[in-house]
Amino acid sequence: MYRTCIFCSADLGANEALEAFPVGRRVAFDGWKGRLWAVCTGCGRWNLAPMEERWEAIEQADRAFRDTRIRVQSENVGLAKLRDGTRLIRVGEALPGELAAWRYGDQLVSRRRRYLIAGAAAGGLGLAAVSGLMAVGVGGGLMGLWSVFVHAYEEKQATRVVHRLSAAESPTGREVSIRRWHVLGAQLAAPGSDGIELHVPDVSRKDRKTDGWGRPRFADEEVLVLPDAQARLVLGRAMVQVNRKGASRDRVADAVELLGRADGAESYLRDAARRESVLGRRKGMEARQLTPIASLALEMALHDEQERRALQGELGALEAAWRQAEEIAGIADALPDLPPSDPPRLILPG
Known part of the structure; x- marks a missing residue:
């Protein structure tokens, strides 16, 4: 060999x-x-x-x-x-x-594990701090401070940038920062038979407005419409935030089953766009909000399409190489099997 x-x-x-x-x-x-x-x-x-x-x-x-x-x-x-x-x-x-139903599900399970570990660690530290100060009689005030700290942390996480569009590539003609809380109100759309769109509301605002339950409120002050290629790029990053808690293996299996009923990952993406699905909680659009299972399936479908597009770029070169190799193989396999030749002998004089 x-x-x-x-x-x-x-x-x-x-x-x-x-x-x-x-x-x-x-x-x-x-x-x-x-x-x-x-x-x-x-x-x-x-x-x-x-x-x-x-x-x-x-x-x-x-x-x-x-x-x-x-x-x-x-x-x-x-x-x-x-x-x-x-x-x-x-x-x-x-x-x-x-349809691809593949190892990307393992990443979702690992993400859930990391989320639970981080949450348990933060909760343990908070509990230890509260217990220690309650022992000296100041625990009540600390509970209020802890709530303020948690709220401030959540606000900071919500305003983190998911994707930044330069002025040259932005439909608005200026640089736009799409933040985590923006994507929770984003909505898919199907402009026709050609690809998908992603509508991101309130991109002119950095800080979010919330209702009495802490849920973001969207005023549609400036809706950014991202065409197909940009929509897929931002959507791929956005779904990681939407599914930041990861998933159990049972939920991953349910998402795979949901994908399996679609005619491929691309078909699943387009169906979600035709339904004008909303990525997160948005007042007045609850009926269009993706379920947790559908959110997982959408992230997996996006990842699948990225893998397929990467592999697709190799097929043209491979087909040309195969045709050349096939000509050589056809000649080689048509050659008759020759019997092994006798080893050389040394003939001594006399």
């Missing part, structure tokens, strides 16, 4: 995904024709594997490709990214489309 590229002699690397063919960080296969390649990350050329090393590895690669949720496909070539970072390139007719 070779370890270096036959074209440029660069190290092909190794993978842990294919036990029968642990060569290469990029592995291409054609199950129909029985061909297997290790793709050089240096020169990009496809190194055809020997015939005897192919079949078991092709079966493993095909199973791994089908089981992988992060993948994109064109008519002739599919690309998948495995957990260990290995890229699998599948040559042949595209598989039926399948």
Whole structure:
């Protein structure tokens, strides 16, 4: 089994995904024709594997490709990214489309764990401080001070900037700062068949106004309308704030199920836009507010589309490389098997 590229002699690397063919960080296969390649990350050329090393590895690669949720496909070539970072390139007719429901859910579970730990630590410190001062008779006043501190902390967090638009890219012609409390009142919209929009209210105000329950009030003083590309960028950052508490594995499973009923992540995004969904609590728009499960699903769908767009950019180059490699493979596989030659002999005189 070779370890270096036959074209440029660069190290092909190794993978842990294919036990029968642990060569290469990029592995291409054609199950129909029985061909297997290790793709050089240096020169990009496809190194055809020997015939005897192919079949078991092709079966493993095909199973791994089908089981992988992060993948994109064109008519002739599919690309998948495995957990260990290995890229699998599948040559042949595209598989039926399948919505990605993938490891991003683990990030949501970890986020929930961090949120609970931070909350418990803050609560413990506050309780310890109150208990200590109550012992000396000043606990009542401290409770009021603690409430003021908590309110001030929440206000500071609410005014943190999620995204900043420069004057050149801002529809208003001036720099705009979108803060955490702004995105909780933001609303999706569908301008037509072409993409989505995000409507962000009150962007001219830095400090939020609240009702008696501490919920932000939106006056629609200046609604910033972000077109498709900008909307997706801001929305991706905004949903991290909306779902800042993370989620349990059960809720992640419910979000995955909700995504599974949609016709792909992009379809889920567009459906949310057509419903004019609101990201957070907003008076008068309660019926359009995303549920906690729907919020998780929207964040996962956005992440899925980012992964797919990144992989999509590689498909054109891969298809051109595959056509060239296929010509070489067709010639190589058509060569007859030659019997091993006899070893050289030394004939002594006399």
